[in-house]
Amino acid sequence: MNIIKVVKNIFRNLKFTLGNIPKKAITISYPEERKNLPDRLRIGTFGLTSNKETGEENCIACKLCERICPSNIIDIEIEKRDGRGFAKKFFLDLQSCIQCELCVQICPVDAIIMMKVPASPVTLRSDLYLTKTKMMNNAKKYEESWAKGSILQKSFKPAPKEVKENA
Template sequence: MYGLGVLKGFGVTLKNFVRKPFTVQYPEERSVQHPRFRGQEFVWYEDRCTGCASCAKYCPLGIIRIVTDPDGGHEQEGGDYKVEVFDIDQGRCMYCGLCVEACPYDALHMGSTFEGATTRREDLVITMEVLNERPKHPSTWFRPQLEQQAVDPFGGAPVDSGDAGREAYRWHPKRSEDAPGGAGK
């Protein structure tokens, strides 16, 4: 019956009218993200990075560019590399996180922000200089050690490179026991 359909329609309208909204008035308000949010602004620790390029190999889109010099100073321990270029083309990134999963040294972490918009595509390529300057607020995604430390990526203190890894630094080719943040700290 025609009239019944109208009433049902008004019923749906009324139900949604009193329902708490799911949306927020961005940018005045911001949605609260989960600590494991796979956000923008990758967090990279140069002193943890050996230049192994696992992250670049695992990236399905091939948007991580790494150039290394083989003289990293630890050739006797199996070799590591001096990283000369470490670029990520965030404009093409789908934030799958495979690069972070692939990093054996917990040098690369997903970020916790989402507001890196720009008007020029080339500005979305982040360099190692930019990565080094960024505050270290890694997402806890794929990083249970950060969850165990109750790291808050959104309001907590920056995470030191010595606290970013899964294990003590003793085994890390770039960090000696006496290095800042090393196992002997």
């Protein structure tokens, strides 16, 4: 081995290391310190919302989210009363979720939403089964993420004809 090359490499690496000492650390002491999560981050768990004034569940059990889910992990049981649908049971298996957000995007009443909090580590698979109660609690407990059906549907709306023609 060429000794000059080895010494050169040692000095080059030392220079790099010493050059970084005065720089401000970019790491943080997690979990005591936490970075602000980007608004559009998709790593969260899910919530089911209620009307803020009446407390009534927003989900009308239309099953659109169940049908669109590419992982086929949503299961809803419908109950009809008071002239509307309710989710008698709502089940989402978070362990197979690919965080595509399609369920959120398609919801016509902003009922299913993502929460701006990473899913907590768990020890049992069953802890990743989100039931209606868990999701309703999540919606109360955690901050809502940026994405909601009404916002996503507006942002993905096709451009008006005149805009397309002038493009």
